[in-house]
Amino acid sequence: MSVAxxxxxxxxxFGGITATDHVDFTLAKGxxxxxxxxxxxxxxxxxxxxxxxxxPSSGRVELKGEDITAVSRExxxxxxxxxxxxxxxxxGTMTPVEMIALVTSERLGRGRQLLRALDRxxxxxxxxxxxxxxxxxxxxxxxxxxxxxxxxxxxxxxxAAFAAKPSVLLLDEPAAGVPEAERRELxxxxxxxxxxxxxxxxxxxxxxxxxxxxxxxxxxxxxVLAEGDPDEVARDPAVRAAYLGEHAHG
Amino acid sequence: MLTILFDGVAYGMILFVxxxxxxxxxxxxNFINLAHGAFAMFGGYVTVLAMQRLGLPFLWALPAAFLVxxxxxxxxxxxxxxxxxxxxxxDQVMFSIGLVFMAVAGADYLMGSSQQFVQLPAWLSGRFDLxxxxxxxxxxxxxxxxxxxxxxxxxxFTRTRFGSRLRAAVDDARVAxxxxxxxNRLFALTFAFGSGLAGLGGALGIELMGLDPTFSLKFMIYxxxxxxxxxxxxISGPFFAAMLLGVADVxxxxxxxxxxxxxxYALMVVLLITRPHGLFARGRA
Amino acid sequence: MSEGSIEAxxxxxxxxxxxxxxxEIMFWLLAVAAFFLLPRQLLILNEIAILGxxxxxxxxxxxxxxxxxxxxxxxxxxxxxxxxxxxKHASADPLAGLAVGMGAAGLLGLLTSPLILRGSDLTRLxxxxxxxLILGELANSLGWLTGGADGLQGIMMGSVLGLFExxxxxxxxxxxxxxxxxxxxxxxxxxVGSPFGxxxxxxxxxxxxxxxxxxPLHWRLVAVYTLAAAxxxxxxxxxxxxxxFVSLDVLAFHRxxxxxxxxxxxxxxxxxxxxxxxxxxxxxxxVIASFTPQYWMFxxxxxxxxxxxxxxxxxxxxxxxxxxxxxxxxxxxPT
Ligand SMILES: Nc1ncnc2c1ncn2[C@@H]1O[C@H](COP(=O)(O)OP(=O)(O)O)[C@@H](O)[C@H]1O
Ligand SMILES: [Mg+2]
Numbered sequence: 065m066s067v068a069x070x071x072x073x074x075x076x077x078f079g080g081i082t083a084t085d086h087v088d089f090t091l092a093k094g095x096x097x098x099x100x101x102x103x104x105x106x107x108x109x110x111x112x113x114x115x116x117x118x119x120p121s122s123g124r125v126e127l128k129g130e131d132i133t134a135v136s137r138e139x140x141x142x143x144x145x146x147x148x149x150x151x152x153x154x155x156g157t158m159t160p161v162e163m164i165a166l167v168t169s170e171r172l173g174r175g176r177q178l179l180r181a182l183d184r185x186x187x188x189x190x191x192x193x194x195x196x197x198x199x200x201x202x203x204x205x206x207x208x209x210x211x212x213x214x215x216x217x218x219x220x221x222x223x224a225a226f227a228a229k230p231s232v233l234l235l236d237e238p239a240a241g242v243p244e245a246e247r248r249e250l251x252x253x254x255x256x257x258x259x260x261x262x263x264x265x266x267x268x269x270x271x272x273x274x275x276x277x278x279x280x281x282x283x284x285x286x287x288v289l290a291e292g293d294p295d296e297v298a299r300d301p302a303v304r305a306a307y308l309g310e311h312a313h314g
Numbered sequence: 315m316l317t318i319l320f321d322g323v324a325y326g327m328i329l330f331v332x333x334x335x336x337x338x339x340x341x342x343x344n345f346i347n348l349a350h351g352a353f354a355m356f357g358g359y360v361t362v363l364a365m366q367r368l369g370l371p372f373l374w375a376l377p378a379a380f381l382v383x384x385x386x387x388x389x390x391x392x393x394x395x396x397x398x399x400x401x402x403x404x405d406q407v408m409f410s411i412g413l414v415f416m417a418v419a420g421a422d423y424l425m426g427s428s429q430q431f432v433q434l435p436a437w438l439s440g441r442f443d444l445x446x447x448x449x450x451x452x453x454x455x456x457x458x459x460x461x462x463x464x465x466x467x468x469x470x471f472t473r474t475r476f477g478s479r480l481r482a483a484v485d486d487a488r489v490a491x492x493x494x495x496x497x498n499r500l501f502a503l504t505f506a507f508g509s510g511l512a513g514l515g516g517a518l519g520i521e522l523m524g525l526d527p528t529f530s531l532k533f534m535i536y537x538x539x540x541x542x543x544x545x546x547x548x549i550s551g552p553f554f555a556a557m558l559l560g561v562a563d564v565x566x567x568x569x570x571x572x573x574x575x576x577x578x579y580a581l582m583v584v585l586l587i588t589r590p591h592g593l594f595a596r597g598r599a
Numbered sequence: 600m601s602e603g604s605i606e607a608x609x610x611x612x613x614x615x616x617x618x619x620x621x622x623e624i625m626f627w628l629l630a631v632a633a634f635f636l637l638p639r640q641l642l643i644l645n646e647i648a649i650l651g652x653x654x655x656x657x658x659x660x661x662x663x664x665x666x667x668x669x670x671x672x673x674x675x676x677x678x679x680x681x682x683x684x685x686x687k688h689a690s691a692d693p694l695a696g697l698a699v700g701m702g703a704a705g706l707l708g709l710l711t712s713p714l715i716l717r718g719s720d721l722t723r724l725x726x727x728x729x730x731x732l733i734l735g736e737l738a739n740s741l742g743w744l745t746g747g748a749d750g751l752q753g754i755m756m757g758s759v760l761g762l763f764e765x766x767x768x769x770x771x772x773x774x775x776x777x778x779x780x781x782x783x784x785x786x787x788x789x790x791v792g793s794p795f796g797x798x799x800x801x802x803x804x805x806x807x808x809x810x811x812x813x814x815p816l817h818w819r820l821v822a823v824y825t826l827a828a829a830x831x832x833x834x835x836x837x838x839x840x841x842x843x844f845v846s847l848d849v850l851a852f853h854r855x856x857x858x859x860x861x862x863x864x865x866x867x868x869x870x871x872x873x874x875x876x877x878x879x880x881x882x883x884x885x886v887i888a889s890f891t892p893q894y895w896m897f898x899x900x901x902x903x904x905x906x907x908x909x910x911x912x913x914x915x916x917x918x919x920x921x922x923x924x925x926x927x928x929x930x931x932x933p934t
Contacts (some may be wrong), residue, residue, distance in 0.1 A: 159612065161613065179790065180793055182613040193606040193608075202608070205609070253909070255823075346721060390653075401907065416900035496683055572740055575736055
């Protein structure tokens with residue numbers, strides 16, 4: 065098994081709160097890995113540490129064996145680490161075409177071109193079109209993102225992260241707040257991601273998690289409570305007590 | 315040398331009284347009110363008029379300046395400021411610059427463009443020597459009065475019910491609303507009080523800083539330095555920032571007059587770069 | 600729907616954003632026509648062109664990258680003094696002076712850009728204001744160089760391209776400023792439609808997502824700040840050259856504040872806002888000055904207050920209606 069992403073003794077505290085507590089975590093190449101845990105367990109914080117939004121208090125992050133702890137956010141994207149946000153972070157005044165074109169243009173290293181017209185760049189146009197088609201955004205591609213329905217915006221979140229052609233994709237509750245009917249379509253998109261992309265999914269809906277994941281890590285109060293394949297985790301008494309139990313009834 | 319320090323402290327005290335209202339309103343509503351100086355100017359002119367037209371003595375003109383400026387603050391907050399809270403910082407800045415321009419031109423129209431003076435009572439004018447330091451009586455009066463005010467405010471802010479509600483609202487207005495604190499009324503009162511203090515500062519400052527229609531533009535930058543450097547979440551932050559600014563400004567103008575206000579601006583820029591959340595602000599993540 | 604057609608639609612969408620709109624062509628034709636139709640107003644037209652260029656500069660950082668500034672006059676004034684001093688001591692050639700003004704202001708922008716990378720809007724407003732004030736103080740106290748409060752006098756300009764002498768009616772001045780404005784405007788238009796320009800909008804809309812999309816925020820902001828500073832420097836240089844005088848006023852606070860007003864009147868984020876705002880602002884100033892020359896500051900202030908309190912929607916609705924009508928006219932003609 066080769067490793068896509070790994071953390072070593074990763075810690076983060078905010079004042080008195082320890083949000084990430086000595087986490088050693090490994091994401092295998094091509095993994096379908098789920099990260100679960102109650103609200104406030106530190107899942108989003110963990111993703112923020114991986115992507116450089118937050119600096120860890122101590123510990124190390126490695127991407128494909130290289131230490132990226134001190135690497136800037138944008139350079140991590142360049143190295144193949146992309147994410148979505150639990151709360152939509154979109155370019156509200158842009159259209160989906162523009163937003164996907166932006167991500168693609170940065171990936172192709174076009175961002176420093178001051179004079180080239182976007183539409184004259186055949187590679188940029190082709191790859192933007194491909195992403196829009198893949199995520200079924202073509203029918204709304206010229207609308208302002210801020211005016212689109214929430215479900216579509218969630219789709220754009222994922223599409224924008226995927227447009228960076230990541231080797232590791234971190235999805236922070238992609239289906240959060242999406243109505244039941246649209247959830248399926250969204251999760252079908254997640255399930256349909258190429259196999260060579262390693263995916264870490266944060267999700268509360270246990271049905272979705274068990275259908276998607278081949279490996280599960282449980283985070284509680286910032287530390288890893290259990291890790292294993294879905295059956296192991298489901299059977300783990302500590303997990304049942306701390307987490308699954310309360311959800312089985314709710 | 316010590317005289318410079320003394321004068322600087324007096325100057326800083328006035329700056330504090332002028333600016334602290336701004337600091338609280340900025341912290342409370344996250345509103346950038348560049349027109350704060352206009353209230354100070356208003357207080358100054360009220361004092362001048364009260365003394366010249368009504369023949370009020372200086373000591374009586376001071377509370378008049380406070381009250382009239384506070385009333386103006388109360389009315390304006392209600393009528394024109396309130397719709398601005400939800401707008402962008404840029405809109406707020408443009409809006410309040412507009413108010414400043416109106417105040418400057420209005421003062422020019424009503425009062426003329428010349429410098430105004432007030433006649434201080436005899437017991438407040440002149441200097442006396444204290445252990446070799448020349449102590450201006452008026453400056454001593456300012457230090458005592460403003461120092462007492464600062465203490466009273468610090469006490470009110472940290473010890474009273476009003477103060478604790480205010481602090482809660484400054485920290486997080488939404489949570490405070492949730493707790494049933496009437497944030498709007500709190501803000502209106504604070505705004506009026508801050509405007510009143512500005513008016514009082516303007517009145518006290520006539521002797522030291524002068525008073526003409528450009529007052530609110532000229533000193534705008536000083537208030538803003540006090541607030542940005544001192545932070546908006548305490549009384550003591552702006553207080554020490556004002557002291558620092560007052561002493562630095564007086565010393566700079568006295569020791570290297572050819573550089574003018576250069577030192578102050580440079581100091582502000584350096585401080586803002588090194589401590590973007592204010593010199594005395596609590597650390598934030 | 601096949602993949603190919605989506606590609607074509609993507610290309611069309613991206614093209615639509617940079618296509619020349621009929622209303623735009625009309626705008627520039629009007630600017631040229633003004634030269635013939637308003638021969639007595641050339642001096643004020645020249646001022647409008649310069650103010651318009653200055654506003655385009657602010658639009659680049661405010662409208663596109665979302666950086667607020669209360670001290671943009673720093674670059675305008677620096678460019679003006681640089682061009683004025685260059686004309687006085689080195690060469691009277693206008694284009695060389697223009698290049699010097701732009702270069703000097705651009706360099707100042709580059710050097711001060713670290714100041715705007717961090718902090719909130721409030722810090723940025725203060726820091727930019729502080730930089731402009733510092734320059735103002737410097738220009739005041741370095742009297743031997745700048746002429747101090749008397750202003751920089753005795754600037755003699757050569758002819759533009761060695762062909763056109765500046766005249767007292769402002770004929771050459773207006774055409775020169777308009778030409779420079781047009782060239783720099785087209786360049787700016789091109790830049791905002793480039794991948795770089797798109798990344799600026801990304802930063803303005805959402806810095807967090809921009810960096811998560813691989814945009815290096817700091818470098819892009821440094822680049823656009825430098826560029827905008829050079830543009831402001833060009834506007835300052837034009838003023839120095841066409842009026843052959845530079846006063847401390849070029850660095851004054853009210854210049855930065857007026858500039859904000861110009862851009863807010865016209866609307867930020869589409870480049871033409873600065874130009875439309877410049878026309879409106881100068882007209883407004885002219886009208887006000889004709890009945891109360893002394894107190895125009897009051898009316899400008901009142902205008903600002905009313906504008907922010909709700910007048911903007913009215914004005915911008917009006918502009919959109921007019922543009923829409925012109926666009927419909929344009930579409931009817933064969934393409
Ligand atoms: N920027 C921050 N400042 C202070 N505390 C934070 C911050 N971000 C998260 N926390 C705290 O860290 C803990 C973990 O939060 P989070 O990572 O969002 O949990 P989850 O995503 O699992 O719901 C919570 O207690 C939260 O309040
Ligand atoms: Mg979370």
